[in-house]
Amino acid sequence: MxxxxxxxxxxxxxxxxxCFAGAAAAGAGASPAGSYVHGDFGPPRGxxxxxxxxxxxxxxxxxxxxxxxxxxxxxxxxxKELPISEGVTYTFWTFGGTVPGKFIRVRQGDTVEFHLKNNxxxxxxxxxxxxxxxxxxxxxxxxxxxxxxxxxxxxKALNQGIYVYHxxxxxxxxxxxxxxxxxxxxxxxxxxxxxxxxxxxxxxDFYTTGKYREKGLQPFDMEKAIExxxxxxxxxxxxGSLTGDKALTAKTNETVRIFIGNGGPNLVxxxxxxxxxxxxxxxxxxxxxxxxxxxxxxxxGGAAIVEFxxxxxGSYVMVDHSIFRAFNKGALAILKVDGPEDKAIYSxxxxxxxxxxxRAGSNLAAVTEATKSASAGKLTKEEQIxxxxxxxxxxxxxxxxxxGAGLPGVFPPLAKSSVLAAEPKRxxxxxxxxxxxxxxxxxxxxxxxxxxxxxxxxxxxxNILTFVLNSWxxxxxxxxxxxxAKTRAQPAPKAAAGH
Amino acid sequence: xxxxLVLPAFLLVAGMANAADYxxxxxxxxxxxxxxxxxxxxxxxxxxxxxxxxxxNAEFLAFVLxxxxxxxxxxARVFAEPSYLMHWQSADALxxxxxxxxxxxxxxxxxxxxxxxxxxARLPAWNxxxxxxASDATRHDARSDPLWREQILSWYSQPSGKPLxxxxxxxxxxxxxxxxxxxxxxxxxxxxxxxASDSRDQxxxxxxxxxxxxxxxxRDRENYAVLMRVAMLSSLKAADTTNSTGFRCARPAAPVPPxxxxxxxxRQ
Amino acid sequence: MNIRQCxxxxxxxxxxxxxxxxxxxxxxxxxxxSIYQLDIPLVDxxxxxxxxxxxxxxxxxxxxxxTSCQYVCPLLVDTLRKTQKALPAAQRKKLDVLLxxxxxxxxxxxxxxxxxxxxxLDASHWTLSRTETPNVRKLAAVLDxxxxxxxxxxxxxxxxxxxxxxxxxxxxxxxKIGETDPQFVAAISRTLSAD
Numbered sequence: 016m017x018x019x020x021x022x023x024x025x026x027x028x029x030x031x032x033x034c035f036a037g038a039a040a041a042g043a044g045a046s047p048a049g050s051y052v053h054g055d056f057g058p059p060r061g062x063x064x065x066x067x068x069x070x071x072x073x074x075x076x077x078x079x080x081x082x083x084x085x086x087x088x089x090x091x092x093x094x095k096e097l098p099i100s101e102g103v104t105y106t107f108w109t110f111g112g113t114v115p116g117k118f119i120r121v122r123q124g125d126t127v128e129f130h131l132k133n134n135x136x137x138x139x140x141x142x143x144x145x146x147x148x149x150x151x152x153x154x155x156x157x158x159x160x161x162x163x164x165x166x167x168x169x170x171k172a173l174n175q176g177i178y179v180y181h182x183x184x185x186x187x188x189x190x191x192x193x194x195x196x197x198x199x200x201x202x203x204x205x206x207x208x209x210x211x212x213x214x215x216x217x218x219x220d221f222y223t224t225g226k227y228r229e230k231g232l233q234p235f236d237m238e239k240a241i242e243x244x245x246x247x248x249x250x251x252x253x254x255g256s257l258t259g260d261k262a263l264t265a266k267t268n269e270t271v272r273i274f275i276g277n278g279g280p281n282l283v284x285x286x287x288x289x290x291x292x293x294x295x296x297x298x299x300x301x302x303x304x305x306x307x308x309x310x311x312x313x314x315x316g317g318a319a320i321v322e323f324x325x326x327x328x329g330s331y332v333m334v335d336h337s338i339f340r341a342f343n344k345g346a347l348a349i350l351k352v353d354g355p356e357d358k359a360i361y362s363x364x365x366x367x368x369x370x371x372x373x374r375a376g377s378n379l380a381a382v383t384e385a386t387k388s389a390s391a392g393k394l395t396k397e398e399q400i401x402x403x404x405x406x407x408x409x410x411x412x413x414x415x416x417x418x419g420a421g422l423p424g425v426f427p428p429l430a431k432s433s434v435l436a437a438e439p440k441r442x443x444x445x446x447x448x449x450x451x452x453x454x455x456x457x458x459x460x461x462x463x464x465x466x467x468x469x470x471x472x473x474x475x476x477x478n479i480l481t482f483v484l485n486s487w488x489x490x491x492x493x494x495x496x497x498x499x500a501k502t503r504a505q506p507a508p509k510a511a512a513g514h
Numbered sequence: 515x516x517x518x519l520v521l522p523a524f525l526l527v528a529g530m531a532n533a534a535d536y537x538x539x540x541x542x543x544x545x546x547x548x549x550x551x552x553x554x555x556x557x558x559x560x561x562x563x564x565x566x567x568x569x570x571n572a573e574f575l576a577f578v579l580x581x582x583x584x585x586x587x588x589x590a591r592v593f594a595e596p597s598y599l600m601h602w603q604s605a606d607a608l609x610x611x612x613x614x615x616x617x618x619x620x621x622x623x624x625x626x627x628x629x630x631x632x633x634x635a636r637l638p639a640w641n642x643x644x645x646x647x648a649s650d651a652t653r654h655d656a657r658s659d660p661l662w663r664e665q666i667l668s669w670y671s672q673p674s675g676k677p678l679x680x681x682x683x684x685x686x687x688x689x690x691x692x693x694x695x696x697x698x699x700x701x702x703x704x705x706x707x708x709x710a711s712d713s714r715d716q717x718x719x720x721x722x723x724x725x726x727x728x729x730x731x732x733r734d735r736e737n738y739a740v741l742m743r744v745a746m747l748s749s750l751k752a753a754d755t756t757n758s759t760g761f762r763c764a765r766p767a768a769p770v771p772p773x774x775x776x777x778x779x780x781r782q
Numbered sequence: 783m784n785i786r787q788c789x790x791x792x793x794x795x796x797x798x799x800x801x802x803x804x805x806x807x808x809x810x811x812x813x814x815x816s817i818y819q820l821d822i823p824l825v826d827x828x829x830x831x832x833x834x835x836x837x838x839x840x841x842x843x844x845x846x847x848x849t850s851c852q853y854v855c856p857l858l859v860d861t862l863r864k865t866q867k868a869l870p871a872a873q874r875k876k877l878d879v880l881l882x883x884x885x886x887x888x889x890x891x892x893x894x895x896x897x898x899x900x901x902x903l904d905a906s907h908w909t910l911s912r913t914e915t916p917n918v919r920k921l922a923a924v925l926d927x928x929x930x931x932x933x934x935x936x937x938x939x940x941x942x943x944x945x946x947x948x949x950x951x952x953x954x955x956x957x958k959i960g961e962t963d964p965q966f967v968a969a970i971s972r973t974l975s976a977d
Contacts, residue, residue: 094673106671135757136675139742140749161749162674162756163597185745186738234668237738557933591814592924623923636916702919706930752923 054173056124056204059085063128068117071251072263074213074274075120077206083124090117091132092141092160092182092195099221099247100254100345102230102386102474107194107252108141108182114252115217115278116180116197123175123201128167129154135163140184142166146316147178147201155183175203177274177300177318188280192222192240194252196278198318203302210322211269216348217276218284218313218335219252220245227344228472230386243281248340250333250348257333257348265325267354272322273333279315285336286311286319288350290329295322310336327361328354343470381405385478389496396481396493403482406475410468411483419487425463427456430487439490442480443502446471473499534573534633536563536765537689539646546641547740548707559645561767564638567681567691568699568762569629571602572614574621577629579606584625594622597755615680617697617760623752626700626761635763637702640747642764644740647694649687657737666739669695674758697760704747812838816950817924822917824882827894827910834921837950841973842878844944846918846927848885849897854941854959859901861959862943866907868967873974882921883912884929884937925952947973 063085067075093112099105110116121127131143140161144153148170151157157168181187182195198215222240223233227247239246250257257263265271277284287310296308297320305311313319333348334341341347385402388394408417411429415421419430429435434456435442449467453460468476473496480494541561549557578585578599586598587605599620603609621629623637630636638646650656657663683692693699750759812818818835825831843862847855859881866874883889894910903910913921922929929939943966945954954969 094671096673106673134673136673138670138672138674138758140746159749161746161754162758164754164756185741189738189742234664234671237667590812590816590819592817592819624920627920703930705923705928751926 052173054123054175055171056083059083059126063087065089066119066121066127068111068119069215070111070113070117071115071215071217072257074118074200074215077209078120078122078202079206080122081204083122083126085126085128086121087128087130088119088121089130089132090119090143091134092137093134094137094139096232098253099223099233099249100228101382102390103223103225103228104232105221105223106232106234108137108139108190109194110143110180110182110197114194114196114219115215115276116195118197118215118274119180119199121172121199121201122206123172123204125172125201126169127172128169129158130165130167131158131160132165133160133162137162139190141182141190141195142184143180144183145170145178145180145199147172147174147176147180147199149173152183153180159184172201175201175302177201177276177297177320179276179278179316179318181278181316186237188240189235189237191278191280192220192235194219194221194278196276198274198276200274207272210272212263212265213272213274214263215274215276216250216257216263216333217278217318218248218250218282218286218346219278220280220282221247221249223247226472227470228475230390230472230474240280245282245340245344248282248335248344248346250346254345254347259349262330262349262351265350265352267325267328267352267357270322270324271350272320274318274320275313276318277313277315281315282335282337282340283315284313284346286313286321287334287336288321288323289332289334290327291323291325291331291350293321293323296320325352325354327357328352329361382478386474389474396485399478399481399493400485401482403478403480404486406471406479407482410471411479414465419483423459424461427454427459427461427463429483429489431457432489433457435484435489439484439492440494440498440502442483443476443494443499446476446480447499447503473497473503534569534763535566536635536763537566538767539564539642539688539690541642541645541767544641544645544648546644547737548640548744557641559641562638562642563765563767564642564646564688564690565635565762565764566685566689568617568697568760569626570614570681571608571612571616571618574599574618574629575602575606575608575614577632581628581632584628589625591753593624593753595753595755598622598625599755601757611677613680615682616678617681617692619678619697619757619760620755621700621759621761622755623700623704623750627702630761630763633763635765637700637761638764640701640703640707640744643693643699643701646686646688646690647740651684651686654687657740663739666694670739670742674756678758697758698743698746698756700759700761701747704750705752707744707748810949813949813951815952817844817946817952818950820920820924822913822921824911824913825891827891827898829891835950837878837880837946839948840876840878841945841947841970842880843970844880844882844925844946845942846884846922846925846929846939847881848883848937849889849893850885850936854939856901857959858941858943859903861962864962865943865967865970868962869971869974873971876974877907877970879908881908881910882918883910884918884922884931884939885935886912886915886918888935926955945970945973947976 060082061084064087066086066088068088068090069075090110092108092110094106094108095112096104096106107114133141140159142155142158142160144155146153148154150170154168154170158166160166178199178201180197180199182190184190196217196219198217222236223246224236225231225233225246247254255261275286293308293311294306296305296311297303298305298311299314300318300320311319311321329352331350331352333350335346381398381401382405385394385398388398414426415429419428421428434454445465446468449465451464453462471479476499477494477496483489484494485491539562541559543556544559546557582588585605586600586602589598597620601620602612608614627637648655648657650659650662679696681692681696683696685691686693818838820834822834823831824834843865845858845862847858862879866877869877883894889912894912898908898910925942925944927940927942929937931937940957941959942955942957944952945966947953953973954966956963956966
């Protein structure tokens, strides 16, 4: 009688814990007699291992172990101001100094001793919730850490898979929205099949009070976050983080595996690589494999593993296929594949300028220069022209062509344009407010619609137009950002009745 | 004979110079971010006096010189962790980089309490601090003003590595300065703020600290800036110190009789 | 020097020796992390006043409670009793229990005595006590116990059983109530046998 009562109260006590399995596993494999806790391969063996954590987009090498070990993970929270876009900075709260945070790689059955440090210069307390942890709060309860302090907790990695970790300090949405997430890979006991490249990419949505690409240090906007109206949707925490000279690389005839996560805080991702098909996908990071997938969904707070084999060289653009996020909010990354062409598989030319636009070349270095000079008040016409040229490609060149020739009968030329010669400043109004109706350029009549280029800010419009005015025999001169601002403030004039 | 007069006069002046400035805060009914109980009723804050400024390095230095058991080389470990006053040049000198008029930081809750007791005061209760801090220059409750919130949030988003500004910021409605934008401040009941609403709920005492607390209702949505301050205080233990946590003191509302000047030797 | 002076000298020397030997036996410095660094006055259920630091000398269990607490605090007392019983009989005799009230307003010595009798506590080992409000906060801070006064006069509080060694260092704690925590019991046993 007494025995059954104490067993009953023991059971009640255990059942009241958030996870029975976690409680059982916590005692290094010692489980109630006769029961087996799935994923518990017994106590750790060998010397404790200090986990090698990597900075995105790199991934640590495979553990290549066939036994469970004790792995010590040390991760520090650092609050720092980093660029989020050209000329735009943001105070990110980071795990290990980057967004996303460092990549952690262990093996199923490992005992992980987790040390979370909060840099003394942090303003806020932080903690961590790892989705791969079986236990209260995923570790959040045990890791609430004040600035300048350290917390420690230990868990056994019972389930294989690719898991998100994130800060869970109130208000959680804000901590996540400031970049506090990353991935932890818990390898299956036999490891993952070897591939030529493994990469770490994580999508996130960001909310700033300023508009997209509005320059300066931008604060977090809680209202927009609650309304789920992001300003930026980005891979790896910044526009251009994986483009130009920072693009991911591979050669033809290689296998690429991407651990693709989604920190949120709000949006689900429709992950797609333009020009590639995923040979294998582990949707949601689970164990089942799907094959031949074009676009895979990654939930907020989730991750997936995609693998594909490269055949043809080129720039493969990774996007969130909710496509306005890719082209108007920055959810765009590039995998550059080098190697010999294979015309039998793909013979067309690269349409760089259409898809990649300003991301095709090296990262808008001239734009950065111009922004720096402009903020110092020392912007020169030459800098404007160089910056304008980079911005022209992909924005204006799509219709007006890279050489300004336009498309006869459809899009007017910008080269040696009679319109620009007559009234150069009219171009500001056209770019800002658009133009529809009849217009005669260089003796030919056009009757088309040019949409207003609302995604461009004053600096960008000024630089682009300065470039145009100084190219292809146009009259020259320069356009300043404050002229653009003045024109922006005025309402759009009615369509001119030709020239 | 002159010496007999000079010494007391000097001590009188020194005593006056050390007398911190306290202002009256009227108190009243108040919609706290932390409701008193499950009914979410307002709390009632009794009138009290609050120190106009946070305690400065100079003031704290004078305190540890008078009460050497609070020096960083003599303090008991149970009252402060090793980082206590670590930014000072030595246990009894600030050094060139630590300015006398900066608010003192790297102080534990115990040390802050002891200082307040030396001024015949105490740490303010959370509700008192929150009440005083809800005001801006012209209104006693500015919390629904997005601009008020923005200023606070912009301070939160700045990491704390830069040298601290000196005290002396703009006064709020009650004449109190620097409640926002300078340092986090200890309160008397710092560790009582997020205790679970049901003491039987022993399984999940941390529920309010984490994900659940992020699910704010409409009133709290506007007050999340204040809630983040609560989270910060909840992350600390009484012996902890950080480089952005300081304090100020509070007194009961009744005016205190003037201090009799104390001659060195009266104090233990 | 005459006899009187010599005698005086010897007497002084003897007195000195006596004083040195009757002074607290070369007290080991109180460890910096001992809770007895907190010097607060308490009153027990018999109205007897004592300083916290006077408890130094024996390992003991400490916790905080209040008499009007309907559910958890009775459970706490039960758990303490069960924990005592879980020890070998020889060790049980060496363990004292000190409980301090969150609620000095209502928990005066008379009230403490009532509860003491109600719960049939063992006077040779148990002490229920109270101290003034500012000291309650300090004690809770040093014991890392959280509590909050509610409008109705009740308290919300965390519950911990804390093991102090003879010098007042916290060597183990548990928040398991309702049944004994085997690791905590093992820690008590170790501490008691170390003495």
